[in-house]
Structure formats: C-alpha cells, structure tokens
Amino acid sequence: MSGFDPAPQNDSNGARKRWMAETDTFDRVYDVILGITTPTPYGDIADRADCSANTAKKHLDRLAEMGVVHKDEQSRPTRYERDDGYLEWQEARRIAHELTVDEIIDRVADLEAQRDAYEQRFETTDPASVTVFEVDDHDAVHERMEAVSDWQATTRDIRLYELARQLAQNDGHLIPA
Structure with a gap:
C-alpha cells in the first residue's frame, strides 16, 4: 500500500475510534481505497477498514462496478486500487x-x-x-x-x-x- 493512509491510525486522540463509530463499513472501505495507489489485496483493505475480508470484497466489487476502483481479477487474491480517472x-x-x-x-x-x-x-x-x-x-x-x-x-x-x-x-x- 502507499504511504498515504486515510484510515486514522494514531489513537492518542481517539480519531480512529471516532472514525469507526461514526462511519459505516461501506464508507470505511471507500475511505481506505481512496488512499491506495497500488493494487492491494482485499484482505489488507479489510484490515485497514476494520471489517471482514468478505465484506470488504463485496463493497470493493460494488465500487468497481461504479468505476471508483480498478479490480485485478487475474491476481490471487483479487487486488484493488483507486481509479484516478x-x-x-x-x-x-x-x-x-x-x-x-x-x-x-x-x-x-x-x-x-x-x-x-x-x-x-x-x-x-x-x-x-x-x-x-x-x-x-x-x-x-x-x-x-x-x-x-x-x-x-x-x-x-x-x-x-x-x-x-x-x-x-x-x-x-x-x-x-
């Protein structure tokens, strides 16, 4: 993954806890994928979005259908990255x-x-x-x-x-x- 991480990691001020409490799973996956610039396995995205791999994959597939992300189905596991277009x-x-x-x-x-x-x-x-x-x-x-x-x-x-x-x-x- 890239050095940019939209998911708050520093919990000293509770930012990650607030993000988790105030954002539904789809929005967390969306936030994470917008910060990814290289093809990334959906399991890694799930870890950042704090959800199950299957849930992340479901939301990522939806985002791919919407044209928000690129989906590389040739890779195993499937990898996703944001669509700069x-x-x-x-x-x-x-x-x-x-x-x-x-x-x-x-x-x-x-x-x-x-x-x-x-x-x-x-x-x-x-x-x-x-x-x-x-x-x-x-x-x-x-x-x-x-x-x-x-x-x-x-x-x-x-x-x-x-x-x-x-x-x-x-x-x-x-x-x-």
Whole structure:
C-alpha cells in the first residue's frame, strides 16, 4: 500500500475510534481505497477498514462496478486500487459547480501560458523528456525537478479545467444534450 493512509491510525486522540463509530463499513472501505495507489489485496483493505475480508470484497466489487476502483481479477487474491480517472471526474465536477464558464476559460488561458513558458524553457512539449540531472549543482537539479513537477501538474490542471468547462457549458454533460 502507499504511504498515504486515510484510515486514522494514531489513537492518542481517539480519531480512529471516532472514525469507526461514526462511519459505516461501506464508507470505511471507500475511505481506505481512496488512499491506495497500488493494487492491494482485499484482505489488507479489510484490515485497514476494520471489517471482514468478505465484506470488504463485496463493497470493493460494488465500487468497481461504479468505476471508483480498478479490480485485478487475474491476481490471487483479487487486488484493488483507486481509479484516478474517477477522482479527476469528481474534481472537474467540483470546479464546474464552483466557477463560471468565463472563470474556467480564464483559468485555462493562464494555465496554457504557464505550459507554454515551460515548453520554451525546456525546448520540448513533453515534460517526461526533460533530463533533470543535466546540471551538476544540487540546487539546480532540485529546481529542475520542481519545475518539471509543476509543469506536469499544469498539464493535468488544463485537462481538468477543460473537462470542467465542458460540464459547465452542457449542464453537467460532456456533450450537449
């Protein structure tokens, strides 16, 4: 599993006990799976969600049908991981509800200008093609790594805001109804 764990582990302040008391089993499985970035056996997810393996598998299968998680049935035991596309869709929906179409268009223009600046700086349109270790100075390497990471985030944000624009312009649909 990843280093991120949505299930509270530190019980010094009772956070895990409150989470257990205030959250039903489905929601605990949902919380746990959203924190998982690598395929994970359903038994491990059950341990984190504090439920039986069969219950976790039932809820995970339901979440897979809903498109929230990927299910790898070829592995034994079956492994699950969150679907990042689902999270992107949720984020685009949030943006579409919070901003006007004009605000979204302005944000995309700003993001595209940032992307263009990175492309000019690194003389490529693909951040993955940038070699960050071309320089000898540790600070320069770190700065290049940060710039490439920001460039990748900018590219992702353009995609999200464009999706949000489509949703906002089409009353929550990708294409006009």
